Amino acid sequence: MDSTCLRVIRISWNLIIAPWKMLFAFVPPYEIAHGWIAFICSLIFISGIAYGVTKITDQISCVTGVSPYVIAFTALAAGTSWPDLVASKIAAERQITADSAIANITCRYISAHLLSS
Structure with a gap:
């Protein structure tokens, strides 16, 4: 740039x-x-x-x-996902392999699935 x-x-x-x-x-x-x-x-x-x-x-x-509930849940999902996205991006940039970024995403979704069950 x-x-x-x-x-x-x-x-x-x-x-x-x-x-x-x-x-x-x-x-x-x-x-x-x-x-x-x-x-x-x-x-x-x-x-x-x-x-x-x-x-x-x-x-x-x-x-x-x-529905206001749909918009509220969308805002909530975006608000909780953006920090993980930024953390994964930083981890991917700082390492030769993207292992930490992939582990961060995997752990995030596994914990979300287990906690919502």
């Missing part, structure tokens, strides 16, 4: 994450009160984000006519 494309990607990424940086800048350092204040602030922020996602999925279901 050329430097112009990389610069555009970097600027776009910074614009996307700027609201999150601003929001979580208000979480105090964990050294204060043994981390309890930071923990409570983080819980409040995460609850607010979950509420916002719930409202967005309700709006999407209203516009598309798809």
Whole structure:
């Protein structure tokens, strides 16, 4: 990639994450009160984000006519699968063989199958 494309990607990424940086800048350092204040602030922020996602999925279901449960389960599946995808990608890039990436995917689906039974 050329430097112009990389610069555009970097600027776009910074614009996307700027609201999150601003929001979580208000979480105090964990050294204060043994981390309890930071923990409570983080819980409040995460609850607010979950509420916002719930409202967005309700709006999407209203516009598309798809059941809100289908959209909620789709959002849940995507939210739990993306971290595994990123971990597998990093493992595949850092090793000569992709053994860790394949093991990560296999263990993920085996544990999901066994826990859902």
